[in-house]
Amino acid sequence: MMSGDDRPVTETDIQAFIDGRLAPQRAKAVERLLEEQLHLHADIAKDREIANRLRAELDPIAREPLPYRLQIPPAPERSGPLRLAGTLAAGLALFVLGGTTGWYAAHRVDNVTAPQATMALAALPGDAAVAYRTYAVEVRHPVEVDASEAAHLSAWLSKRIGGTVSIPDLSKSGFALVGGRLLPSSAGAAGQLMYENPAGERVTLYLRKEGGEQMAFRFASEGAVNGFYWVGSNFGYALSGELSRDRLFALAKATYNQLDAK
Amino acid sequence: MPSKPEKLGLAASKRDIETHIPALRRFAYGLTGDRDEGDDLVQDALERALSRWHLFIPGRKLRPWLFKILYNLFVSARRKDSRRAQHVPLEPEKGMPAIAAGQEHAADAGKMLRLLDTLPEDQRSTVLLVVVEGFSYEETARISGVPMGTVMSRLHRGRQQLRTLAGESPPAIRRVK
Numbered sequence: 001m002m003s004g005d006d007r008p009v010t011e012t013d014i015q016a017f018i019d020g021r022l023a024p025q026r027a028k029a030v031e032r033l034l035e036e037q038l039h040l041h042a043d044i045a046k047d048r049e050i051a052n053r054l055r056a057e058l059d060p061i062a063r064e065p066l067p068y069r070l071q072i073p074p075a076p077e078r079s080g081p082l083r084l085a086g087t088l089a090a091g092l093a094l095f096v097l098g099g100t101t102g103w104y105a106a107h108r109v110d111n112v113t114a115p116q117a118t119m120a121l122a123a124l125p126g127d128a129a130v131a132y133r134t135y136a137v138e139v140r141h142p143v144e145v146d147a148s149e150a151a152h153l154s155a156w157l158s159k160r161i162g163g164t165v166s167i168p169d170l171s172k173s174g175f176a177l178v179g180g181r182l183l184p185s186s187a188g189a190a191g192q193l194m195y196e197n198p199a200g201e202r203v204t205l206y207l208r209k210e211g212g213e214q215m216a217f218r219f220a221s222e223g224a225v226n227g228f229y230w231v232g233s234n235f236g237y238a239l240s241g242e243l244s245r246d247r248l249f250a251l252a253k254a255t256y257n258q259l260d261a262k
Numbered sequence: 263m264p265s266k267p268e269k270l271g272l273a274a275s276k277r278d279i280e281t282h283i284p285a286l287r288r289f290a291y292g293l294t295g296d297r298d299e300g301d302d303l304v305q306d307a308l309e310r311a312l313s314r315w316h317l318f319i320p321g322r323k324l325r326p327w328l329f330k331i332l333y334n335l336f337v338s339a340r341r342k343d344s345r346r347a348q349h350v351p352l353e354p355e356k357g358m359p360a361i362a363a364g365q366e367h368a369a370d371a372g373k374m375l376r377l378l379d380t381l382p383e384d385q386r387s388t389v390l391l392v393v394v395e396g397f398s399y400e401e402t403a404r405i406s407g408v409p410m411g412t413v414m415s416r417l418h419r420g421r422q423q424l425r426t427l428a429g430e431s432p433p434a435i436r437r438v439k
Contacts, residue, residue, distance in 0.1 A: 011414065011415075011418055012414050014418075015399075015414055015417050015418060015421075016399075018421070019392060019393070021398075043425060046425050046428070046429070047421045047424075047425060050374060050421070050424050050425065050428055051393045053373070053374045054374040054375070054378065054389070054393055054394055055393070055394050057372055057373075057374050057375050058288050058291065058292050058375065058390075058394050059288070061284075061287055061288050061291050061297070061300075062284035062285055062287060062288040063284065064284075064287075066283055066284070066287075067301060069301065069305055070283055070287070070301060070304055070305060070308065072279060072280055072283075072308065072312075
């Protein structure tokens with residue numbers, strides 16, 4: 001208690017006092033000093049007012065929406081940091097180079113050059129998780145096309161996404177098809193198939209065209225939503241749900257086995 | 263920096279970069295006094311941060327790292343561009359319409375920024391880092407690449423200067439005991 005107060009007040013103390021960062025006992029020492037030194041007191045009041053005004057003048061820019069060129073495309077949790085950096089850099093570079101052509105590039109995934117493929121793939125688990133969060137909570141309109149029209153759903157999605165969309169049967173794992181919908185995505189049209197078990201837990205299978213190589217399972221987690229994603233012969237897929245990693249993995253394997261291991 | 267457990271951590275880091283972009287813009291605008299120039303700086307900093315992601319030490323704070331990148335870019339750009347060594351005053355009509363609109367005292371809108379812009383760059387950046395961005399003095403020293411004593415003296419001189427300039431037109435201080 002005493003030790004701190006004995007030392008003379010320093011210029012550093014004054015600065016920290018202005019910034020409200022001085023330990024209470026040192027602050028008391030400064031306050032005692034200010035009672036004698038009125039000019040210092042006035043200066044500090046002024047400094048604080050200037051600080052407040054400066055913050056008030058600069059803060060609005062931090063609340064503005066980010067311009068396109070400062071957006072980072074979503075990327076997955078893939079392998080090491082190097083890979084991730086490459087992915088993000090490639091994605092950002094596209095926006096940087098393109099500005100407006102970024103949109104165009106993102107829509108040309110079947111014509112892929114490597115970085116474009118990487119970017120689209122990088123966005124896959126995040127986009128899938130967003131779609132899951134949006135629709136899995138829907139009570140009345142979780143899907144556009146109901147499971148009773150599964151054949152129509154399959155044909156419609158195939159046509160819109162471009163490629164044969166087959167609907168996996170997860171009933172052996174306790175999940176019944178609810179239905180599906182078409183979604184816009186950064187990489188063209190995407191489809192979402194929704195499944196539900198008797199406990200009301202839902203998982204979605206998100207799919208869209210992905211350029212590039214086939215890719216084995218990868219795991220991604222966005223908040224409470226876990227996902228496994230992979231690239232098969234036709235599409236990139238992401239199975240998302242608020243299930244444990246193990247349960248979701250079992251479902252992902254079942255899905256994969258029906259789609260691409262035929 | 264290999265395989266499994268980091269995966270989730272990396273996801274957080276990526277999101278963290280995004281969450282710092284607004285503050286980076288604010289800092290860059292304060293440094294340059296120009297919105298476009300500020301955003302250029304942020305864009306360069308983001309590219310550099312992403313391309314050097316492997317240099318980021320996991321467990322360290324991301325925010326000072328990003329600010330250091332941006333600050334270094336700012337300093338080296340100013341060094342290269344000799345015209346910039348000449349002080350370029352903030353142009354209110356170009357730089358700040360959106361900001362001015364939100365101000366209570368229309369006449370005073372952006373005044374502090376204009377005053378700030380008259381400070382030497384090292385003082386300006388120090389004031390911004392400490393006062394606006396809320397970095398500790400140690401962090402500010404690391405970001406600026408100078409000892410903490412230098413930070414304190416820049417802060418002191420910067421504040422002194424602002425106080426003097428602010429007092430020149432309308433005196434703001436009435437409420438001294």
